[in-house]
Amino acid sequence: MSDEADANRVAGWFGDCYGRQPEGVWQAPGRANLIGEHTDYNQGWVLPFALDRGVLVAAACRHDGMLVIRSRQAPGEPATLPLATVAPGRVTGWAAYPAGVAWALREAGHPVGGASLAIDSTLPQGAGLSSSAALECAVALALTGLYGLDVPRPDLAILARRAENDFVGVPSGIMDQSASLLCQASHALLLDCRSGEGSAVPLEPAAAGLALLIVDTGARHALGDGRYALRRSECDRAASALGVRCLRDVAGADAADGLADPVLRRRARHVITENHRVEQAVALLRAGDLAGAGELLCASHASLRDDFEISWPEADATVSAAMDAGAAGARMIGGGFGGSVIALVPADQSAVRTGIGEEYTRRGWPPPGFLDAPPSASAHRLR
Numbered sequence: 001m002s003d004e005a006d007a008n009r010v011a012g013w014f015g016d017c018y019g020r021q022p023e024g025v026w027q028a029p030g031r032a033n034l035i036g037e038h039t040d041y042n043q044g045w046v047l048p049f050a051l052d053r054g055v056l057v058a059a060a061c062r063h064d065g066m067l068v069i070r071s072r073q074a075p076g077e078p079a080t081l082p083l084a085t086v087a088p089g090r091v092t093g094w095a096a097y098p099a100g101v102a103w104a105l106r107e108a109g110h111p112v113g114g115a116s117l118a119i120d121s122t123l124p125q126g127a128g129l130s131s132s133a134a135l136e137c138a139v140a141l142a143l144t145g146l147y148g149l150d151v152p153r154p155d156l157a158i159l160a161r162r163a164e165n166d167f168v169g170v171p172s173g174i175m176d177q178s179a180s181l182l183c184q185a186s187h188a189l190l191l192d193c194r195s196g197e198g199s200a201v202p203l204e205p206a207a208a209g210l211a212l213l214i215v216d217t218g219a220r221h222a223l224g225d226g227r228y229a230l231r232r233s234e235c236d237r238a239a240s241a242l243g244v245r246c247l248r249d250v251a252g253a254d255a256a257d258g259l260a261d262p263v264l265r266r267r268a269r270h271v272i273t274e275n276h277r278v279e280q281a282v283a284l285l286r287a288g289d290l291a292g293a294g295e296l297l298c299a300s301h302a303s304l305r306d307d308f309e310i311s312w313p314e315a316d317a318t319v320s321a322a323m324d325a326g327a328a329g330a331r332m333i334g335g336g337f338g339g340s341v342i343a344l345v346p347a348d349q350s351a352v353r354t355g356i357g358e359e360y361t362r363r364g365w366p367p368p369g370f371l372d373a374p375p376s377a378s379a380h381r382l383r
């Protein structure tokens with residue numbers, strides 16, 4: 001779908017909701033992480049790229065100090081919140097994401113006032129493609145755009161993350177918001193999650209006769225269910241047992257062997273080897289060898305499955321079926337326990353799609369969703 005068509009659709013819907021034209025329309029993309037999973041909160045490295053799908057926000061200022069939020073994906077009454085009283089714990093459900101962004105901006109001293117927002121999305125939710133960050137970043141651009149505030153994008157990423165961490169209550173890392181706000185078309189973003197420094201790495205699958213394919217396995221996670229937080233605390237415990245501030249600071253691949261607790265040993269081994277795989281993948285991409293990175297995707301999947309123990313049956317079956325059908329590499333993406341798989345496939349994707357579809361049929365699972373994933377531009381104003 002083109003930017004133009006997206007903008008028309010959400011602007012039209014804004015008109016239906018609020019009886020006036022929006023002052024602007026913004027889009028923020030979801031992301032897929034090529035490699036570097038569960039390294040972000042260990043202050044390591046990640047390599048996400050922006051998708052050509054995301055969350056759209058049409059918005060206009062209000063002068064009554066209210067934040068009124070509607071989402072096409074959340075039918076029913078709008079969330080209507082007096083901005084001055086918006087605080088963590090006061091807003092629940094999906095509206096906490098956009099309300100949290102307004103709160104984080106104001107907490108940081110940015111004078112954001114009331115607004116009417118109409119939200120629409122071209123991104124599946126809970127699929128590991130970061131619809132939550134896309135929502136936060138689209139709202140962050142909309143509110144700062146409406147009020148003429150020039151907040152540098154790295155700062156905006158930190159504020160959007162704060163909304164998710166401190167307002168919604170999900171302890172996620174900085175990757176998703178950085179990807180949505182800082183990626184470039186035909187590139188991935190190598191992000192150092194300690195310094196926040198990002199650099200663009202060429203990622204042009206079509207030029208290599210390849211494509212990136214996302215397979216939505218249909219299984220859904222709930223980040224709030226505690227398993228994500230458990231992995232984070234396991235990593236923290238592993239780091240203290242190894243005498244470092246966080247697992248990024250462990251250098252040698254065999255350093256985890258020193259841990260007595262076998263669970264912490266496995267968790268640490270995943271993070272340490274995954275950081276190394278990101279470094280190797282970047283070297284291959286910079287050398288123009290995207291196909292060569294395929295093997296690293298498979299190694300990442302095995303590590304997430306066996307050491308980090310966050311894969312799920314549909315993901316394992318998807319990776320195997322993709323490889324059997326000629327993919328160059330594949331792995332689960334996202335927080336785990338549900339969501340999507342990314343596969344590096346031949347430009348003609350038909351054999352891989354068919355192979356995966358047949359495997360789902362054989363197992364009696366509902367058919368998976370397939371999404372083309374061309375590395376795309378970061379969040380922007382559509383009009």
Ligand code: ADP
Binds near residue numbers: 093131135223334
């Ligand atoms: P992911 O970020 O992988 O898609 P999360 O669980 O982090 O999964 O975020 C999904 C949540 O974000 C949804 O449950 C909903 O609360 C919110 N959300 C995302 N997109 C929208 C949308 N278009 N409208 C309303 N809420 C949304």
Ligand code: MG
Binds near residue numbers: 130131132133176
């Ligand atoms: Mg999310």
